[in-house]
Amino acid sequence: MERKTYHHGDLKTALVEAGIDILEAEGLKGLSLRSLAARVGVSHTAPKNHFGAMRGLLTALAAEGFRRHAAHMQAGLPPDASDAARLEAAMHGYVAFVEAHPHLYTLMFSPDLVDHDAPELVAAGTASYMVLEDLARHLDWSRKDEPDSQIRAEILLWSIVHGFATLRRTGQLPVSAVTGTVPGIADIMPRFGGRTGD
């Protein structure tokens, strides 16, 4: 790949896009500064100007992953359904995204590879989490005998969907009819008041 101008023009976003392409096609082991730079048509040290080092590049990829993750969940929400049905749809969207982009999702939760304090990453991660959180907020998880029941319910919800998705992604769960779908809210709602939110 060649270009006419000495400067690329929009190298940063080109690197992120190409990086995600390589990541999804060949996995993390196939993603090197050299292979990435070659694909974009640039020397292997050019990314340093935009990302500092490999860690910065991976951080940008993870942040973009969180943005796509959130967008994917949002796009799959039925507009006129009940709150419970919308939350359930988001959970399915969550798992489907992990199954469609396993390497990207793995990177998003690899604190050893990524700058977990980078503002861009925490913003994107928080926004992604908020998709679930906003939907869960409209349901009634309250229990009178327990404080913090709301936040505890959200953590439980997130743990289920994240745990189920990663177990499947890592090949721990046999792919069968039983294990094909994420445990639904119906499996956990009754603990928190028993109402389904509509």
Added chain:
Amino acid sequence: MERKTYHHGDLKTALVEAGIDILEAEGLKGLSLRSLAARVGVSHTAPKNHFGAMRGLLTALAAEGFRRHAAHMQAGLPPDASDAARLEAAMHGYVAFVEAHPHLYTLMFSPDLVDHDAPELVAAGTASYMVLEDLARHLDWSRKDEPDSQIRAEILLWSIVHGFATLRRTGQLPVSAVTGTVPGIADIMPRFGGRTGD
């Protein structure tokens, strides 16, 4: 480190032990064939005779990790407590192990780094899963209106504990009083019959 004999004697287990030491001290990035071999006092190609390649070594480390994980849960079980209390103790032991050995646990669930079909690994992984499974079996998760409720309950249980542990390991959950403990069985039991097993 030096040795007198040309042959090491028990290089395979020595490499596994040293490998886990490095992994826990410096993380995956600090674990190389060369650093590992140097610590044990052999050349960097010696491990090839026992593990084939890096992937084989990491597979052995992951298998050992599963064994220690299972042993850690077993060791923390109160002998004379109720089935529900024992399961809850196992869940806490599960999360505590991940918190104590984050890099090892990450490796155990890294299918891109490990031979997930290696007999030694699947045996160790299954044995670890069975600790939870055996305890859950003694509880009553049955629901008359739903087939597969037993296996579904186990998957839900495993998803919760794995998801919660990995979310904490990856720094997604703020460490606070609320998020400090894994959601207990009491949070999910009522969905499955309502009995607590004792």
Added chain:
DNA sequence: CCGGAATGTTTCCGGTGTAAAGATTTCTCT
């Protein structure tokens, strides 16, 4: 006891991330 199998070493190779210095372009300020 001897010949093959195991185990370990030496050497070499291509590939990797990063640092440093130089080339080129763009931006900023007067």
Added chain:
DNA sequence: AGAGAAATCTTTACACCGGAAACATTCCGG
């Protein structure tokens, strides 16, 4: 408009890595 600073990209060099191949040493079974 022009000059100096800043941004962007390249070239070069380096230390480290995993793996392959040829060789040395030891062990073990006929």
